Amino acid sequence: xxPLKAFLLLISTHLCCTYASDVDPSKCVLILPTVDRFxxxxxxxxxxxxxxxxxxxxxxxxxxxxxxxxVHEDGxxxxxxxxxxxxxxxxxxxxxxxxxxxxxxLEWDGTAIPANGTQLLVNPDEVSEQTSFAFGEGLxxxxxxxxxxxxxxxxxxxxxxxxxxxxxxxxxxxxSQDAHLVSKGDNGHGQTLVEVEAIEAGxxxxxxxxxxxxxxxxxxxxxxxxxxxxxxxxxxxGSVDPEQTTIISPRLxxxxxxNLGAVxxxxxNAAGEFLPLxxxxxxxxxxxxLPSGELESKQxxxxxxGYQFFTYRYNVTGTYILLLNWQGTAISANGTExxxxxxxxxxxxxYPFGEDLDGGLAHVPMEFGVQAVDKFGNYILEGDPKFNIHxxxxxxxxYFNVTSNQEGQTLVxxxxxxxxxxxxxxxxxxxxxFASGPFDLVVEDPNSQENSSPTPEPESEPESAPxxxxxxxPEPESEPESAPxxxxxxxPEPESEPESAPxxxxxxxPEPESxPESAPxxxxxxxPEPESxLEPDTEEVSGPEQDSHEGDGPPVAPPSPPVVIEETPxxxxxxxxxxxxxxxxxxxxxxxxxxxxxxxxxVIGASAAVVVIVIIVLVRNRRRRNSL
Numbered sequence: 001x002x003p004l005k006a007f008l009l010l011i012s013t014h015l016c017c018t019y020a021s022d023v024d025p026s027k028c029v030l031i032l033p034t035v036d037r038f039x040x041x042x043x044x045x046x047x048x049x050x051x052x053x054x055x056x057x058x059x060x061x062x063x064x065x066x067x068x069x070x071v072h073e074d075g076x077x078x079x080x081x082x083x084x085x086x087x088x089x090x091x092x093x094x095x096x097x098x099x100x101x102x103x104x105x106l107e108w109d110g111t112a113i114p115a116n117g118t119q120l121l122v123n124p125d126e127v128s129e130q131t132s133f134a135f136g137e138g139l140x141x142x143x144x145x146x147x148x149x150x151x152x153x154x155x156x157x158x159x160x161x162x163x164x165x166x167x168x169x170x171x172x173x174x175x176s177q178d179a180h181l182v183s184k185g186d187n188g189h190g191q192t193l194v195e196v197e198a199i200e201a202g203x204x205x206x207x208x209x210x211x212x213x214x215x216x217x218x219x220x221x222x223x224x225x226x227x228x229x230x231x232x233x234x235x236x237x238g239s240v241d242p243e244q245t246t247i248i249s250p251r252l253x254x255x256x257x258x259n260l261g262a263v264x265x266x267x268x269n270a271a272g273e274f275l276p277l278x279x280x281x282x283x284x285x286x287x288x289x290l291p292s293g294e295l296e297s298k299q300x301x302x303x304x305x306g307y308q309f310f311t312y313r314y315n316v317t318g319t320y321i322l323l324l325n326w327q328g329t330a331i332s333a334n335g336t337e338x339x340x341x342x343x344x345x346x347x348x349x350x351y352p353f354g355e356d357l358d359g360g361l362a363h364v365p366m367e368f369g370v371q372a373v374d375k376f377g378n379y380i381l382e383g384d385p386k387f388n389i390h391x392x393x394x395x396x397x398x399y400f401n402v403t404s405n406q407e408g409q410t411l412v413x414x415x416x417x418x419x420x421x422x423x424x425x426x427x428x429x430x431x432x433x434f435a436s437g438p439f440d441l442v443v444e445d446p447n448s449q450e451n452s453s454p455t456p457e458p459e460s461e462p463e464s465a466p467x468x469x470x471x472x473x474p475e476p477e478s479e480p481e482s483a484p485x486x487x488x489x490x491x492p493e494p495e496s497e498p499e500s501a502p503x504x505x506x507x508x509x510p511e512p513e514s515x516p517e518s519a520p521x522x523x524x525x526x527x528p529e530p531e532s533x534l535e536p537d538t539e540e541v542s543g544p545e546q547d548s549h550e551g552d553g554p555p556v557a558p559p560s561p562p563v564v565i566e567e568t569p570x571x572x573x574x575x576x577x578x579x580x581x582x583x584x585x586x587x588x589x590x591x592x593x594x595x596x597x598x599x600x601x602x603v604i605g606a607s608a609a610v611v612v613i614v615i616i617v618l619v620r621n622r623r624r625r626n627s628l
Contacts, residue, residue: 023065024052025108030115032104039099039125039158047082047090049108056088065109068092070120073101099124099160125156127167129214134221138194141224144201145303147182148223152208152216154190162190168211168344171196173260174220179204180311181260197262198225199301211344212430240275240282242329244268247322247336248307257315257343257376263322264309265300265331276306285325286310288338291318314340315376342378345385347432349373352424352439359442362416363398366443370426372408380408386429391441396420419445 031046047066049057068080076098083091096102104118136150154167166186171194173179182195198204205220248264255261265284267275277283286298298310314320320338324331354368372385384404389412391400400414416422422441426434 022051023049023057023108025111025113027052027054028106028108028113028115030104030106030113030118032115032118032120037096037120037122039097039122039156039160040095041125042093042095044091044093047092047106047113048088049090058088066090067105067107067110069105070094070096070102071105072098073103077105078102096122097158098122099156099158124154124160124162125158127154127162127210128157129210129216131155131157131159132167132169132210132216132218134208134218138196139221139223141226144198144225144227146305147195147197148225149193149195150221151187152192152194154192164188165190167192169216170209170211170213172207172209174205174207176202176204178202179206179225180262182262184259196223197303198223201225201227212432239269240267240277240326241270242326242331244270244272245326245331245333247324247331247333255314255338255340257317257340257374257378258313259343260311260313262309262311264307265324266307267326274306277308278302278306282327284308284331285328287323288312289321289323291316291320295323312338314338315378316340317342317378342372342374342380343376344374345372345380345387345428346375347428348435349375349377350385350387350426350428350434351436352426357439357441359444360416361446362418362420362443363446365413365415366441367411367413368441369412370410372410382406382408385410388427388429388431390425390427392423393420396422416443419443419448 027050029048029050031048033043033045035043037043047068049066051057066082068082070078070080072078078094078096080092080094083093099122102120102122104115104120106113106116106118132153132155134150134152138148138150142148152167152169152171154162154165154169156162166188167190168186169184169192171181171184171192173181173196178200179196179198182197184192184194186192194206196204196206203222203224205222207219208216208221209219210216245265245267248266263286267277269275283300283302286300288296288298290296298312300308300310302308312320317340320340322333322336322338324334324336350371350373352368352370356366356368360366370385370387370389372380372387374380384406385408386404387410389402389410391397391414394400396417398415398417401412403411403413405411420443422443423438424441425438428434
C-alpha cells in the first residue's frame with residue numbers, strides 16, 4: 001500500500017500545483033493591509049509564491065524558500081517567521097515594539113521579489129505616565145516675577161517618544177496662590193510647552209497629568225523662584241499713553257475651562273515705546289464681565305521686568321469681556337473678549353439619551369445618542385467626542401452604525417434580528433469607561449406583543465354592548481306611529497271638548513219639525529242606553545292602555561291620556577338597566593301614538609252622545625204635545 005499511497009500523492013501534487021522549481025520570484029505577491037500600526041500591537045501580511053503564468057505554488061514545495069525581515073530605520077533587522085495556514089498562503093505575523101519607519105526585505109530562494117523594499121510605519125503606543133518626562137531651562141529656577149518655561153515630552157511604555165500630535169498634558173500649581181500658569185500649549189510634535197511664574201520668591205510645586213488624568217511619575221515638579229536679579233527698569237521716556245498701552249497673552253482669545261491663565265499689561269508711551277512699571281509708578285485696573293452679566297474685579301500684580309498682570313481660571317464656558325483701565329482711563333485693549341470653551345469629555349458627566357433606551361422591538365430600527373459633557377458640567381456642542389461604544393452579542397444585530405453629528409454627540413443606529421437584552425459599554429476617546437457603567441437595551445419580539453395586545457380589547461366590549469339594544473328603538477316607534485297617522489289629523493278638535501258639553505242649549509229646533517217623517521225614531525229610544533253608553537266611555541279607559549302596551553293595534557274605545565302619562569314617569573325610576581330604559585322609551589312613544597287615537601275616539605263618542613241627547617229631547621217634546 002505504501003507505494004500506491006506515494007503514487008497517489010505524486011499524482012495529486014502534479015494536479016494541484018507546480019514544483020518549487022517553477023516559482024518565478026518576479027511573480028510573487030505581497031498582501032499588506034492598509035492599517036495604522038502601533039508599537040506592541042501585532043499586524044499580519046501574506047505572501048503568495050507564483051509561477052511564470054501567475055499561478056499559485058503550493059507551500060509544500062515553496063514555503064521553506066521565502067525569507068522575510070523587517071529592517072528599522074536605524075539599521076536593526078527583525079527576521080520574521082513564515083507560517084502556512086492554507087495550501088498556498090504564506091502567513092506572517094509581526095509584533096514590533098520599536099516605533100519608526102521599517103523596510104520589508106522579501107526574497108524567494110535568495111532572489112528579491114517585486115514587493116521587496118516596501119515601507120511601513122509603526123507609531124508609538126499611547127502616552128505612558130511612567131516614561132514621559134519634562135525638560136527645559138525653567139526647571140533650574142529663576143527670579144520671581146519672571147516667566148520660566150519648560151516642556152513635557154510624551155513617551156509610550158516602550159520608550160518611544162511621540163514625535164507628532166498633541167499629548168494635552170495638564171499642569172496645575174500645588175498648594176499656593178503665589179504661583180500661576182502663564183501659558184500652556186502643545187507644539188504638535190508630542191510636546192506640551194509650559195510657562196509658569198511666581199509672584200514671591202520660594203519653591204513651588206507643579207503637578208503634571210496625562211489627558212486621561214493619570215499623574216506622571218515625575219510629579220510634582222519643583223521649581224525654585226529666587227528674589228530676582230532683574231536689571232533696574234530704564235528711565236521712562238514719558239508718561240503712559242492709554243491709547244498705546246495694550247495687553248500680551250498667548251492664548252487670550254481661546255481658553256479651555258479649568259485652565260489657569262494670565263493677562264499681562266504692556267505700558268507704552270505716546271511713541272509706542274515700552275515703559276517698565278512698578279506699583280509705585282501707578283497700576284492698571286481690571287475687571288471681567290462674566291457670561292452671567294456679573295462684574296468680577298481682578299487683583300493686579302507687578303513683575304520685576306516691569307509688567308503688570310492678573311490671573312484667571314474659569315470653569316464655565318462662555319464669553320468673558322475684559323474691562324481694562326490705566327488709572328481710570330480705558331486702554332486700547334479695553335473690551336477684549338475671552339472665549340472659554342469646554343474641556344475634554346468627562347466619563348463622569350457625559351451620558352446617553354434617547355427614547356429607545358427604554359427598549360424596542362426586533363426588526364425595527366432603534367437609535368440613541370451620547371452627549372459629551374466636560375468635568376465642569378459644560379455641554380460640548382461642537383466637534384466629534386469620539387466615544388468608543390461596544391454592544392454585546394453583535395451577531396444578533398442586522399446593523400450597528402456609530403456616527404457623530406459634529407455637535408458634541410455620538411449617534412448610534414442599530415436593528416436587532418431577534419429579541420435579546422444587549423449590554424452597551426461607552427468609553428471616552430482615552431478608553432475611560434463611563435462612571436454610570438454599562439446599560440442594558442431590551443429588545444422584544446414583536447410577535448409576542450401582537451399576541452398580548454388583544455387583551456385590552458375585551459374590556460372595551462362591555463362598554464359597547466348596550467349599543468345594539470338601543471339601536472332597534474326607532475323600529476317600534478315607527479310601527480305604532482304609522483297606524484294612526486290618518487286619524488291624528490283632527491288633533492285640534494279635542495281642545496274644544498269642554499265647550500261641547502253645553503251643546504243641548506244650542507238645540508237646533510227646526511230639525512225636530514221634520515221629525516214626523518222619522519217617526520220610527522221613538523222605537524229606537526233606549527233611554528237607559530245613552531246613560532249606560534256614557535259609562536263605558538270611562539270604564540274602557542283602562543282597556544286601551546293595556547292594548548297600547550301590548551301593541552295590539554287600534555283600541556275599540558277611546559283611551560285616557562292622563563292615565564298613560566302617570567304610568568310612564570314611574571317606569572324610569574324603577575328601571576336600572578339600559579334595556580328597561582329602552583322599553584320605557586318605546587312604551588312612551590307607542591302611548592303617545594295611541595293617545596292621539598284616543599282623543600279622536602273621544603271626540604267621536606262625545607258627538608254621538610250629543611246627537612242622542614238631542615233626539616231624546618225632541619222625543620220628550622213630541623210626547624208632551626201629544627198629551628196636550
